[in-house]
Amino acid sequence: MNESQIRQLLQQVRAGDLSVDEASSRLRSLPFEDLGYARVDHHRAMRCGFPEVIFCTGKTDGQVAGIAERIVASGSDLLATRATPAMYDAVAARCPGAEYHEAARTIVVQDSWRDLGIGEVLVVSAGTSDIPVAEEAAVTARVLGNRVECLYDVGVAGIHRLLSHHEAIMNASVLVVAAGMEGALPSVVGGMVSRPVIAVPTSVGYGASFNGLAALLAMLNSCASGVTVVNIDGGFNAGYAAGLINRKHE
Secondary structure (H helix, E strand, O other): OOHHHHHHHHHHHHHOOOOHHHHHHHOOOOOEEEOOOOEEEOOHHHHHOOOOOEEOOOOOHHHHHHHHHHHHHOOOOEEEEOOOHHHHHHHHHHOOOOEEEOOOOEEEEOOOOOOOEOOEEEEEEOOHHHHHHHHHHHHHHHHOOOEEEEEOOOOHHHHHHHHOOHHHHHHOOEEEEEEOOOOOHHHHHHOOOOOOEEEEEOOOOOOOOHHHHHHHHHHHOOOOOOEEEOOOOOHHHHHHHHHHHHEOOO
């Protein structure tokens, strides 16, 4: 339940369209609902601007579906990350409006989308292998109410591929840059723009990549201004940060 829904509920009580007991019943699951294996935080949208997101790794199909069902029943949008097709099937059986984004490994339930942003979020990946993390960021930013464009396979091994999209890069309000290997792309992009750049080191790579550690250290040592680094493979964190930065104040 978000702040808008709470206000509507209170207005209905004040107008006499809803009894105090009925309003109390609807609010009973706040601030959280105990399912035994999870305590679903229905109050999070009011505190943080977006409902609780399900991180599916380590959860069973039934647990993911059960949590999803309660989030949707509360009137909130649903975003579940790192979801498998089997998890999606379990969720779809309880939430008919569920959509599965295979490349992003996400499940989304959203009745209506509103543009809450002040510009465009541009998601950039260095290589094709970085796309799953980039797609996770893109889906997350879209669900939060942002216009998102994607620019893939434009790494520094062929810098001309990036420079051919100079206009899109310069016009973006926030940029998310996912890169494995040497992690150089966020520094290049950060040196081109005066906008926030959220760098995501991914774990792909060969040679001395150390499962993404080399990219992480390269990004942390970037001399470009305005670059913020999230944890390795943190597509959701990057998309969430970009989405909030780009959202209008309502």
